[in-house]
Amino acid sequence: MTQQIVLVTGATGGIGRETALLLARLGYRVFATGRKAELLERLGREAADLALETLALDVNDADSIAAAGAEVERRTDGRGLDVLVNNAGFGLIAPLETIAEADLRGQLETNVVGLVRVTQQFVPAMRRRGSGRIVNVSSVVGRMVLPFQGVYCATKHAVEALSDALRMELGPFGVRVTLVEPGPIKTRFAETSTGSAARYRGPESPYAPAVALYERTVRAWDASSPGPAIVARKIAKVLRRKRPRARYVVPGRFGAAIWAVRLTPTRWVDAIFRRNVGLTPQVLAGPVEPPPTG
């Protein structure tokens, strides 16, 4: 069997890096892509004895995607990819009333537009060949919504809708599309999203005490979360399946949370989430507890 060729976006850290390394160890030829040259170099050194090549690819930059596409074509003698893992993305904590337009657009651009652009670049070779796999890294919040992460949740709901449409459109051409939906995973993700929260809990913000509480909650989730290897293993497992399902929740126990939210009356779900994030008159009227340092 010819060696399967995979490209992973956002492979400079977290889930993407772990997935790229695991797949290379499992015998795939991997293009690990990202936008930070220094981190790509470090990854390349770590994987020196594996079939892992690094490539610059910023999903927000159409030229960078086209250049990566041309490089993959060249290095694979025109064959293209067998597998595309759309993983690059990030989260934000920001109340919708006050979210800055740059933050709003940045989330949509990276998590949604970027994913579509990268897919458009690499699908034609798969379609012409009549085979291929696309794994889109969504989130459990692609199927439920948390306050203060409304835009992030919207991007992941968009990823779910796009993946469902792609799966139907590409099915007749032999290209299978699968969603992997992680729950909280210990990566740089929490640091990035809590970093944005700091911009939304200033003294002028009516949401400040609740945003600060939510920030602490996200850090606590992060502290008790599994590392990215669990997601990498799930992606590897999905790729081994002849007929993968449309979506996989990881860790699996979060599947129960999705169903619990679905089956519970919305009014109750709202009340539980509001209480958890401090969207109550008492918390909102109280002091802004500073997040713990370190």
Ligand SMILES: NC(=O)c1ccc[n+]([C@@H]2O[C@H](COP(=O)([O-])OP(=O)(O)OC[C@H]3O[C@@H](n4cnc5c(N)ncnc54)[C@H](OP(=O)(O)O)[C@@H]3O)[C@@H](O)[C@H]2O)c1
């Ligand atoms: N960790 C979680 O709890 C969790 C839960 C559910 C879903 N997810 C999803 O899992 C995916 C990976 O996140 P992670 O947890 O591994 O977080 P992470 O450690 O922050 O890694 C995110 C990766 O995406 C890259 N990235 C961001 N913007 C990019 C761009 N414009 N072009 C190329 N790469 C870009 C980052 O590169 P830079 O270093 O250049 O920013 C980094 O390599 C994301 O789609 C995230 O939404 C994560």
